[in-house]
Amino acid sequence: MPTLPREQPESSPAQPHDVRRMAESFGVDAQRYDQARPGYPDTLISRIVAASPGPDVLDVGCGTGIAARQFQAAGRTVLGIEPDARMADFARARGLRVEVATFEAWQPAGRTFDAVVAAQSWHWVDPVAGVVKAARVLRPGGLLAIFGHAYEPPVEVAEPFAAAYRLAAPGSPLNGQPARRPLDFYQAGYAKFADKIRETGQFNAPEQWQFDWEQSYTRDQWLDLLPTTGGLTQLRPDQLVRILDAVGSAIDSLGGRFTMNYTTLATTAVRATAS
Template sequence: MPTLPQKQSRPSDHEPHQARQMAESFGSDPERYDRSRPRYPDALVEAIIAASPGPDVLDVGIGTGIAARQFQAVGCRVLGVEPDARMADVARRSGLTVEVATFEAWDPAGRTFDAVIAGQAWHWVDPVAGAAKAAQVLRPGGRLAAFGHVFQLPSDVAEAFAAVYQRVVPDSPFNLQQRRQALDSYQVLFTKAADGIRAVGGFTDPEQWRFDWEQSYTGDAWLDQMPTHGTLTQLPADKLAEVLAGVGVAIDAMGGGFTMLYTTVAVTAARTSTA
């Protein structure tokens, strides 16, 4: 039976799901977040639907509804859970149903689903408690899929951006070496998600599904997205403006745009039983 393990090591204060101030900072400008953040590969959406027993989807950390609208567009019925009321309001404006709560505290009230998804959000959920709640609400054969983007800046773009960050906000976590090895650095989060699923039982062994794609950005489009990044959401307005100005100059010097390489990774497993 899927349960929370009786004995767990005390979580580190540096675990992502403990960083509530950072997690809630994305709602400071939800309209910008919704228009500027990248969508998910159609192939990912199709793969999750094909591996699920039906169309009822629970979107954990639905945010402004970016992933949910993609699932809804191909015939799924989507319910969202979102701790930030500001993000939830934007999602509701596009016709989505959203309940405001953290996933760990959310009451499913006996409802069950064919898929539980989380786009760019599972690292804000306790990986064990979240997997246990997903097991509780999934129908037999239902699919848990936690997915997110890893972006790889072209080396010349990364170096130009790093120079701006180091000049304006030298204490920023922006790290050029990490950006060069982005997929490796994110693997820690993917491993924690998989370990949480294994810890509760009641799932098949987690798999990783990988989707590689690219997106071209104009300078204006990238500068519009930048304030939604976790490294910048809590910067003072004057420092943010200085970073944006410096990055804008760097992009102009490259010809006014660049192409970003993305990898979207899903950590996924199927519900094996209800016992």
Template structure:
């Protein structure tokens, strides 16, 4: 699944939501300086927001297709998995990972972050969880089950996630950060926000989500049709609820 997002990298960049300004500001203020390493940077959505906030950003991204889109926006990106990436002596004030840390081995990732962070630097991993209106979520689930009748129950549950869907991911990341022995106690941040979606905007975004990226067109098309009809029944637009959650920790040691 991790390799499927780059199959339509341009759509991913166009359709995926941006991160709330409050989170970007908090990352910038927490870092002791402007140098940011953005891990799993994808097409550079978070990296561009961090740049706009005054940061100098280097991206690391395993998918060359996603990295190509990011470079098209002028971002510096090196193609590698974070665990195998070679820092070549470079150090950073913050390591960030937007919607990506769950694809990284949490223990190896925390150790690598500790190696490249200056003392007092911050590791911050963050995710945005969304909650569709019940009518739209039910239509999506029913259509997916018809298109993929052998989908196991836990996969179906992923189609209607609660806003606290990342509790387990946050706990796992936090345990690995503590286990590394090189960070202070992890903190969790949460920002709740909303966004208005039209029918077309939702149907543009859905194929970039993990469970749908791998479906062939013959299975995807009826799902999108039924979801579109559900949005039409709501008047053609709706309000999506989001919760952007983060786990952050400061690299131990004195600042120079």
């Protein structure tokens, strides 16, 4: 499938953090989003916890709380920031404290944290203002961790998706994207995050982390996940049906299931202590 904006770490011609309508479209079916979207590798969560000087975590763009619940399970105290009130309500119903705001507009009111994390959400944040604000709310020695999944289904699934998307939504700017993208495309996006962090002069040298894993999907599981991706959340029902029918047929031809190879990438940096 084409890499849709929710999974896309780099800036496209329309800067993702400026595309507020799409950024706040994922709450259209928060329950589906929460059930279908994959969590994050336990090794990533453990590494962030180990690198943080204390238990207080700020989750930027927390969505329904997928990553936040993993941090809570690891013994952390989490506050979520989420611009979509529907997603925030879903997360609150599952025990997460959430304040509704964009990260840029959110008022910390003097609060500081041991870690600021952004799970598949940092590309919706202004790349300059976001890093400056993260530095402002992090305690010295605190960790900024920006992470997300790079995933491309097999070509047998990706190509029918791209063809069906072109037919169903011919005016979409996403139609210029290739059906699949190499890992170094995603890595370049996370390298750009690191560049913005360096430019502030308020962090130690950023690190790049990588976690490879895989997950098997049945036809129904994948078709449940697809409508939660950025390019599909705003389509008309008839457009969505055409795309899902094409992808479903492609998965049927593979025996009704396929294995997704995931890579979870992270850019992390420690807030510099005062000299």
